[in-house]
Amino acid sequence: MSVSAPVKFTLKDYKSDLHNDWCPGCGDFGILTGIQMALANLGLDPDKVAVFSGIGCSGKTPHYIKAYGFHTLHGRVLPVATGGRLVNSGVTVIALGGDGDGYGIGAGYFVNTGRRNLDFTYLVHNNNVYGLTKGQASPTLSKGKKTKSMPEQAIQDGINPIAMAVAAGYTFIARAYALEPKYLAGIIARAIQHKGSAVVDVLQTCPTYNDLYTKEWYEGADLPEKKSRLYKLEEQGFDGKVKDPTDKQEIIAKKAAAVARSYEAEPIPIGVYYEIELPTYEDAVNQRIPALAEKPLVELDTFKRDVTPLLEAMR
């Protein structure tokens, strides 16, 4: 979504007055702030932004943001947001939800949405657990791991969201960390500005149930000498952006590189893994329905249709 409004809104314009009921120290606070900062930086009018969420602790996020807010169903946020975005291209659409919501029950939509390159942004709150249902393993917890409230260790492998996103066809793929809201906000802003489907996997702490990947763990407090378990791709000179979108070889190379990085476990790369400018779903739809180039579908007058030609064909 490319935007060019003059910055006339401040952080507080995106904060709802609702009492927040996340646990103290929840990484979701960082993500909430990251979103609000990004919106403020881009100066988007809260009345022109719609935030869609799934079900989970993360799913409550829209209630804390001043914008149109849709707290939908578990695992269905992408179809709902897609429907919303498709019919009203005048509104910036941000979808978000938990890692269980997006990579588990929602995996089919995660994959198939990637194929569309719809112009919207998707944030996944990746805390390795099902928070709201009290801490079972989420799809990102890897095999053999066991968090606080699990009776047995995980018996399936964790999913690799970045590699999945590459395979699915997302055109902006990044990862960030919830407790670095400034950096996160920068990534989210880029994701929103990206013309096409952007996905940001946000590493999120869950102090209540995730006793493995805690703030301290990410900060490497336990290491011989304390050292963050995260590093920024750009700082290692990694550039995931495809320069020439018509160059098949470059695309393949960049995708393979992104996938390779995505398997690095310690330290974990954050930043932009892959980025490419390609025609969006909207572009294709506009070719099919020229009128959409002028206004969003919701504004087209569809009430004066003359169906007689169709009836004539039945004679």
Next chain:
Amino acid sequence: MSVSAPVKFTLKDYKSDLHNDWCPGCGDFGILTGIQMALANLGLDPDKVAVFSGIGCSGKTPHYIKAYGFHTLHGRVLPVATGGRLVNSGVTVIALGGDGDGYGIGAGYFVNTGRRNLDFTYLVHNNNVYGLTKGQASPTLSKGKKTKSMPEQAIQDGINPIAMAVAAGYTFIARAYALEPKYLAGIIARAIQHKGSAVVDVLQTCPTYNDLYTKEWYEGADLPEKKSRLYKLEEQGFDGKVKDPTDKQEIIAKKAAAVARSYEAEPIPIGVYYEIELPTYEDAVNQRIPALAEKPLVELDTFKRDVTPLLEAMR
């Protein structure tokens, strides 16, 4: 599924007498033959084999095979087969279905099943269309393409099943061609023998609805000089097998290589893209329930349980 039965069955032992109602020349015939040849080569007792399928033209396959046959629901073949396999490790489980069935409506199960490394085999009949519903675009048809019965060209990108399989964690990932049953049979046999989750994407012709990727197209009949649009990975010295499963670097390299190859469009690589020997879901389950190391769950006597200790805990 590692098998070591003496070859005492012939092709006809796997052929049911049911009249086949696929269109003349359908690639499914090749796949059917490939499966039957593989079973014969491995000498598996038809009474110890269960074939599960989704819904579609491809879904009818089990009816033509003499084996236990489960023609399930559209997009749900993997969960059903998983349940079946988990409780009866004494039976060889083959799941199969269409590309719509497996990569579209079933994408969530395709992804999450990959995380388990259950010991079974999954074959996808990839014909780029929804055959049984009369030729709409399937998830493997790429953007801009239009087959016979589509009113408009595809508006979404095609999925990359191989890259998806890599990201999902399948431990044996291959591609074959329906009209080369011998080669296909070889791949299927390896897939069945592989200890873990094996997926084979089978390029399948649909003479009735797919007028783009026809037998002639695959054979390159239209090229300046006729030349197959397929090549065998092994013939180019490509080896997708991970030699040392404990070597993270080798794994990452092999995965990246498989992904890179999976984006080659013309010619299309067939053969084994990726292979690794890892502990299976069954191994993990057996650790949890030691009795399973002796016999399949279905054979355990669970009817003499003494629940008094549990009741005592309630006093």
Next chain:
Amino acid sequence: MQKNRLTWMIGGPQGSGINASAEVFAKACSRAGLRVYANIEYHSNIMGKHSFYRVRVDEEDVRSYREQTDILVALDHETLAGDGDHRRWGTHKGHLHEVSAGGGVIYDAEIGFDHSGARPGIQYFPVPFMEIIKKALEEVGKGEQARRYEVMKNVVALGSSLALCEFPLELVEEVILGQFKGKRSEVGQLNVRAARLAFDHVRESFDAKSFPYRLQPHREPKARLLAKGYEIMAIAKLKAGCHFQTYYPISPATDESVYLERQQRDYDLLVVQCEDEISSINMAVGAAHMGVRSATATSGPGFALMVEGIGFAAITEAPGPVIVMYQRGGPSTGLPTRQEQGDLQFVLHPAQGDFPHVVIAPGDLRECYQDVFSAFNWAEQFQLPVIVMPDKKLAAAYTTIDKLELKYDKIERGKTFTGSEWTPVEASGAGFAAGNGHAGGNGHKAGEAGGGVKEYLRYAFSEDGISPRSRPGTPGGRYWSTSDEHDPDGHITEGVGMRVAMMHKRMDKLPLIAKAIPEDQQFFLHGPADADLTIVGWGSTKGTILDAIKELEEQGKKINFLQCRLMRPFPAEKVETILKKAKKLALVEENYSGQLGALIREQTGVLIETRILKFDGRPFSQDELIAAFEKALTGTGVQEVVTNVG
């Protein structure tokens, strides 16, 4: 003097294109001012399995099929002899036994059928289909390509048939030529030629003149439409201003969406083929919330995946979507291409909890048009999902209708927030006033962006029971929504008082809707009030029931028909009155358990003991209902009808 009517049937393997010839013939008859009821039976298979297309033509209105066929055209052996010879459990015994006394059987001489010894009392016309095609091709020097033109067997079938019944071949030729326009006109000419050659061949080789079943064009032809239900559904959606249609392929619903896909450019409608039905319903709900007229279409197995989304639409008071739910043979995958009315009870209780939704079941094409059109109004006026329930028979039967008209044609978009009207704070809490002024609300207080001294609350309680909806992007119209129970501002609540108020807010829409929907759209009593037998039915059996009643009327029997159309909210009182007045009741349904009967008893307490049920995947024939009604006039109890033809 023999009436001007005829039943013609063509049978052959799927993929051989019997549809083409049947529909050409139907169209020619319709243009000739005759009434047509044509229906196809086919397998869930692409090529090879037995299918047949029956075309019933009459001067008077026909809305169902008869069991007797006057002319049968067989492209293969199975059409005549059934499949008992190659299937362990034969599925049918062929159509020979359906041919009227003295009727004709035209069959391809190549299929190796020997009619000596076959059923006596009917006439056999072996025709060398391929030879005729070859001949036509030779005339244009393509004689050797005959096999590539096999599909022309269909025009050969037509030509041969017309030679018997004497219906003017010119009318058929006109239709054929109309189908091959522009550079394909050559092919058209070829087809016309083949039809003509077949016509001549039959005239020359057989004593066609003496064939007893004949058909003439109407004296004063009247222009009518010849249509299938899915086309009417699609056109109704266009007419209603539908912006957005989602779908996932499934018979018999796909055709509607594919038809709409073709209209996208001309009508500014966006059609999206989704990855599955969960996506279809949720995209449609998202779109409805965003302010467009949103719709989807599916059948049983797909609907089973939509139920979660329907509850979601209901609790968030989405202004839609409209869901056209085409019933087919169940349970589960069941009989994908066959007829059944087996999903009523499922659609009436489609998800967890109590929530409002509308369910209406049209009985014919006119009602399909009206109900789908109205559905969009109701969805937006009352902010809930609306389900229209046709079935395979309605979707696929090809029938003549006098012009398509809407009795209720006003577009009603319901209460919307445009930035001017704010929710009066007093009213925003119904008994809770505006709450206590603490945190919450959409934050649009006096002077703030969007202006106005009052605020907008999406789920405000209001006098007329409906809260104005705001279209995302509207300045000041910002709101929240959630699938959890919520406050007027759309934030989650678990408070008992608000919960109860919100349940009433949602459920109280049902009585409002009952008031808003015209009575004749809710139910209709066809025929005399003082009948000896009152048939109770719904959906696509309407035409068959009326046809059967008409015939029995001519025999002096007095039967009327209570057609139930609006299933939820159900017009219990009025229906009860009619039922209690009736001398005798008989329920007609194409399902196993009598699902409308269950609904009626639940709503009115009336148990209809006489039940005429069919659940073999085929619609009732007029003959079956005539026989059943005669029985019902005298006896009581359940009659299970099983198809004897096809």
Next chain:
Amino acid sequence: MQKNRLTWMIGGPQGSGINASAEVFAKACSRAGLRVYANIEYHSNIMGKHSFYRVRVDEEDVRSYREQTDILVALDHETLAGDGDHRRWGTHKGHLHEVSAGGGVIYDAEIGFDHSGARPGIQYFPVPFMEIIKKALEEVGKGEQARRYEVMKNVVALGSSLALCEFPLELVEEVILGQFKGKRSEVGQLNVRAARLAFDHVRESFDAKSFPYRLQPHREPKARLLAKGYEIMAIAKLKAGCHFQTYYPISPATDESVYLERQQRDYDLLVVQCEDEISSINMAVGAAHMGVRSATATSGPGFALMVEGIGFAAITEAPGPVIVMYQRGGPSTGLPTRQEQGDLQFVLHPAQGDFPHVVIAPGDLRECYQDVFSAFNWAEQFQLPVIVMPDKKLAAAYTTIDKLELKYDKIERGKTFTGSEWTPVEASGAGFAAGNGHAGGNGHKAGEAGGGVKEYLRYAFSEDGISPRSRPGTPGGRYWSTSDEHDPDGHITEGVGMRVAMMHKRMDKLPLIAKAIPEDQQFFLHGPADADLTIVGWGSTKGTILDAIKELEEQGKKINFLQCRLMRPFPAEKVETILKKAKKLALVEENYSGQLGALIREQTGVLIETRILKFDGRPFSQDELIAAFEKALTGTGVQEVVTNVG
């Protein structure tokens, strides 16, 4: 003399561990031979929102809660004053008003509550919770770590409470110590010490002796179980020999599966956490076909995703799974952690088409145990999915029961194919004989692998209506199955005759089941036959209804209770007789529309006009039903009950 009973309540923010103290107290009372009914109310939230746990203790059996609380312990301000001060639409007004006359309010002196001016007529006991904890810690030299031990507020709450009601602290200490075994015993000691210090503090600082509400251990304690419904469900599954359980987390169903997960090693049971409920149901169906006893558990939103799989299980005649469907507040996501009986109609018609399934709703823990156990038998005997429907109240209420026993304890696995019995070919087609001997069948003809001169047909028609099922892997037992309509050998058919026969084959199981299930498991009339008022209800309201009736009995009122348990197949005739005999009927349901009422009218024609309905997400209190029954004895009509406490 005052009866030996007490209601104690603790309230505080979620995550502060009020469960711990309530359950310790409950256990101590149970061990002391007293009866306990304890229930918790909490939000769909992890930390911070208001929750409270009510423990009702009595010498006589108690199966519901009373509205008066004798001792209220408040860990935060909201527990006393409600949330109106920080929420725009307050959800509750706090619990002060629930305290019995002269009752006591113990509150943390730190929460800034000033009871001067607060509700008069009750006693206030401000206790310095943290100071006491600190003191306990100082004794072991950990004084400065007090904050890390905040959760010990719960034992302080207990100690303080016992100081008032005089229940022996030793009994509580014993329970506490039992919970901290091994190396955690130190912590146990610490907790015991804190409780003791609190006890002493209250005794010293207040005139506790004069506190009017007291509780003594039973004279002759009887060993009982203290359990929650989900535990009983899980144990029933183990007892029934369940091999395989799938689940996807969802309240209030998760607890059962997590409980079972813990038993995997000891009981050779495999529990799989799936990616969603579509996977849960289909894995369970696949496992059932493979021959194990298979089960899953979910609640409304999850069930909405299982419906497709239930139709699949039914048409393929899978011997299961058993689905425990825990109802919660709907619609949609609704009220995830609250009570409702709102899913009955949905579960009765869960998918497209007509197919057989069993639905049973247990009313208390004993019935949960029996019904889940029996469910596995029915699933295998009749080869269909069986749904057991408890709800949040049954799952979570913590109650005493005398020992757990099965009245019907036989394991019945139904007809199975072991390789010896072959389907007599004559019988394999019911009217179709064995078909015509053409292709088809599972190919096991005479002499072939697997042997036997006859063949095995999975879906053969048989005298008793059930075809023996074969376990994949069984030599000669090979078969096909499909979600399409099929022949006896499991291959697809679309033939009308076979279709009708197969529909009967499946649907005719329902009457068989009705015969097989003992009457007292189908419904039960509690109390005198000749009552003045007959209450009709189902599920977890049973206990509350019986408690209310008991109290009214003591006032000389004659009321009985018809408990409906088997919902499908529904015992229509017998229930109808009872209803028609009744002097007056009143329906009791915890949902908006009276879903059992609808079922009863559909099945019997009887309309129950007097309805006592509650749908605010909370179970009925005994008091609410007493009042409602009194009204019902005299008046008619709908009574909507809204919670006044909590």
